[in-house]
Amino acid sequence: MFPKQALQFFRxxxxxxxxxxxxxxxxxxxxxxxxxxxxxxxxxxxxxxxFAPDYVVDPKKAVLRIYRDIRxxxxxxxxxxxxxxTFRRHNLGKDxxxxxxxxxxxxxLMVAGxxxxxxxxxxxxxxxxxxxxxxxFRKLLAAKKxxxxxxxxxxxLMTRTPKGYLPxxxxxxxxxxxxxxxxxxxxxxxxxxxxxxxxIAKRLAAVAPVVEFLNRPLLANRRQVHFDM
Numbered sequence: 001m002f003p004k005q006a007l008q009f010f011r012x013x014x015x016x017x018x019x020x021x022x023x024x025x026x027x028x029x030x031x032x033x034x035x036x037x038x039x040x041x042x043x044x045x046x047x048x049x050x051f052a053p054d055y056v057v058d059p060k061k062a063v064l065r066i067y068r069d070i071r072x073x074x075x076x077x078x079x080x081x082x083x084x085x086t087f088r089r090h091n092l093g094k095d096x097x098x099x100x101x102x103x104x105x106x107x108x109l110m111v112a113g114x115x116x117x118x119x120x121x122x123x124x125x126x127x128x129x130x131x132x133x134x135x136x137f138r139k140l141l142a143a144k145k146x147x148x149x150x151x152x153x154x155x156x157l158m159t160r161t162p163k164g165y166l167p168x169x170x171x172x173x174x175x176x177x178x179x180x181x182x183x184x185x186x187x188x189x190x191x192x193x194x195x196x197x198x199x200i201a202k203r204l205a206a207v208a209p210v211v212e213f214l215n216r217p218l219l220a221n222r223r224q225v226h227f228d229m
Contacts, residue, residue: 002040002104002191005032010081010106017077029066037063037083037104040197044102047201048087052208055087055100062086081105087204089215092222096122098180098214100204108188111200113150113207114181115214122218127162127175129217134171140213146182146206155179180214182207 009028016022022029041059048056062085070076082105089097098115118126130137140146141153158176161167165175184203190196 001194001196002036003032004192006036006083006104006191007106007188009033010104013079014081014106017079017081019078022079033083034063034066037085040102040200041085043197044087044201044204047197047204051205052087052100052212054090055211057087059085089211089219092215092218096222097218098211100207100211101183102200104188104191106188108185109191109196109200110183110185111150111203112181112183113204113211114153114155114179114183116155116179116181118179123178125217125221126180126214127165129214130174131165131169131171133213134174137171137174137213140209143206143209146210149203149206150182150184152182153177154181154183180210182210 005028009025009032012025013022038059041057041062045056045059064080064084064086066080066083068075068078068080070078082103084101084103087100088094089099098113101110101112103110103112115122115126156178158178160176161169161172162175165172169175186199190199
């Protein structure tokens with residue numbers, strides 16, 4: 001659970017996103033936002049042991065920094081107005097594969113799973129895997145629990161069939177996708193109740209088979225690269 005001060009902190013940060021204000025409120029951030037988030041990740045790790053043990057991660061590595069990287073951004077405000085955590089698969093590098101993600105801000109709690117904006121080489125591997133196993137993938141996507149808890153598969157689509165695949169391919173609609181991710185949002189007030197853990201956990205469990213399916217070709221490629229070396 002997060003204390004009410006967590007959401008109050010984010011609402012105030014949206015209006016005072018500067019270093020002077022943050023330095024005076026940093027103890028509030030540490031106690032009301034960061035510490036509860038670390039505790040939530042620790043509790044989620046115990047849930048992951050039941051359905052996705054290869055995604056258990058040190059809470060200190062899972063929770064993302066509040067400091068924004070402004071080097072290539074038009075928005076020069078120094079702080080993120082949310083707290084987030086990523087659960088990546090063991091044996092894959094940072095941003096290399098599909099993962100689980102949670103994020104809390106003043107308005108909503110986001111729960112997500114999949115791969116967002118993969119690099120071209122990753123996307124090529126994913127498409128080849130989906131083309132070969134599209135029947136299996138469609139069964140995973142059609143799971144009733146997944147659809148009821150996480151909605152539909154999200155992500156931008158290409159206007160044409162990607163290079164290397166003929167129009168009319170049985171997986172054409174899936175191959176046109178530029179990313180493969182599910183996400184849903186819940187009221188931020190949920191984070192202040194004991195229900196926050198089970199509500200997040202059941203959604204992550206529902207999307208776990210899709211996340212693992214997406215990581216299969218990336219893991220196989222990683223093993224092959226190591227073998228060739």
